[in-house]
Amino acid sequence: MNENTFKQKLKEKNLKVTEQRLLVLNLMAEHPGEHLTAEEIHALAKEKQPEIGLATIYRTLQVLVDLGLIDKLNLDDGFSRYELGQPSDGREGLRHHHHHAICKGCKTVFSFEEDLLDTLEQSLMERLGFAVTDHEVKLFGYCRSCRERGLDKLSGTENMEV
Amino acid sequence: MNENTFKQKLKEKNLKVTEQRLLVLNLMAEHPGEHLTAEEIHALAKEKQPEIGLATIYRTLQVLVDLGLIDKLNLDDGFSRYELGQPSDGREGLRHHHHHAICKGCKTVFSFEEDLLDTLEQSLMERLGFAVTDHEVKLFGYCRSCRERGLDKLSGTENMEV
DNA sequence: GTGATTGCAAACTTTTTGCATCCGA
DNA sequence: TCGGATGCAAAAAGTTTGCAATCAC
Numbered sequence: 001m002n003e004n005t006f007k008q009k010l011k012e013k014n015l016k017v018t019e020q021r022l023l024v025l026n027l028m029a030e031h032p033g034e035h036l037t038a039e040e041i042h043a044l045a046k047e048k049q050p051e052i053g054l055a056t057i058y059r060t061l062q063v064l065v066d067l068g069l070i071d072k073l074n075l076d077d078g079f080s081r082y083e084l085g086q087p088s089d090g091r092e093g094l095r096h097h098h099h100h101a102i103c104k105g106c107k108t109v110f111s112f113e114e115d116l117l118d119t120l121e122q123s124l125m126e127r128l129g130f131a132v133t134d135h136e137v138k139l140f141g142y143c144r145s146c147r148e149r150g151l152d153k154l155s156g157t158e159n160m161e162v
Numbered sequence: 163m164n165e166n167t168f169k170q171k172l173k174e175k176n177l178k179v180t181e182q183r184l185l186v187l188n189l190m191a192e193h194p195g196e197h198l199t200a201e202e203i204h205a206l207a208k209e210k211q212p213e214i215g216l217a218t219i220y221r222t223l224q225v226l227v228d229l230g231l232i233d234k235l236n237l238d239d240g241f242s243r244y245e246l247g248q249p250s251d252g253r254e255g256l257r258h259h260h261h262h263a264i265c266k267g268c269k270t271v272f273s274f275e276e277d278l279l280d281t282l283e284q285s286l287m288e289r290l291g292f293a294v295t296d297h298e299v300k301l302f303g304y305c306r307s308c309r310e311r312g313l314d315k316l317s318g319t320e321n322m323e324v
Numbered sequence: 325g326t327g328a329t330t331g332c333a334a335a336c337t338t339t340t341t342g343c344a345t346c347c348g349a
Numbered sequence: 350t351c352g353g354a355t356g357c358a359a360a361a362a363g364t365t366t367g368c369a370a371t372c373a374c
Contacts, residue, residue: 016353021354037338055340059355074236080339101292104295124303130265131303135299136300138297139279139292141294143291147291178327179373180372201363215330217332221329241362
């Protein structure tokens, strides 16, 4: 995604090209694979444009989501998080985002690509007539190092909230 | 899940058996397959116990989640939602919840069972050493009736928020 | 009796909105 | 010029917390 494509997309929707919008998109592009909160993006943005307000960040992120340039994620920590979108694979209307594995021990989020949902989506279409355009997959469990430290063997709730 | 099993589980954690806890669990059991918000559960609870407070609902729901009796869902509508858990299939530590397909046209949520993630989970274990204990799968798309009404053919953002 | 639980209200947190000003086209 | 965009502050909405009174055991 280069800047000209972005400007093009904005114009198609009669949206204006502003410094703030360029800044936020560039910040997202500089942090690929990260899952940033609005506050984090605001902090990064203020380094380059100290006047920028948090409301602008939220409004800009919504624009970028609508344009399909970034994805909004919910990793169950009370924040909405945003990350640069994956380039489309060309199938019309399909934006298959990558998946996330969240370690319940150390809260690390592992991202990975995988397209094993095709069978599931086909079956939905056949049985319900439901056409899938997008999906969000979250796997919860324990990463290797937490398992080596025995964090997956604790019972009860003592490690459910950090 | 009968009431005695519930009382048993509470005692194991040194939690007390209260009217409020019994009421909330029973309400959840009376609404299988529904995705209720805390406010909705509160409204139902007040019919039988008008004094019950919303804070008690939240605290009780957390207890039920911790006990593994209900699941907390996020269907991207700004609410946390709760539903009765599926009975475990016996595999230790595994609670495979069912999946949700959310129609972007009419916002209907379709629930379905399917266990097609085993391959994905095996591959995670082999490649990352990540042991999956649970997962949450959300599919977004358009249901049959919305497709018949052409709601999936609109471009842009005009149908992204309702 | 004693510590957990409840109800209420206030606090908190994230996100949205109203509005005057400013800016891009 | 002019409608959209911004910054600020206030509001909104869902959820959590402090505390005195109450309840389970």
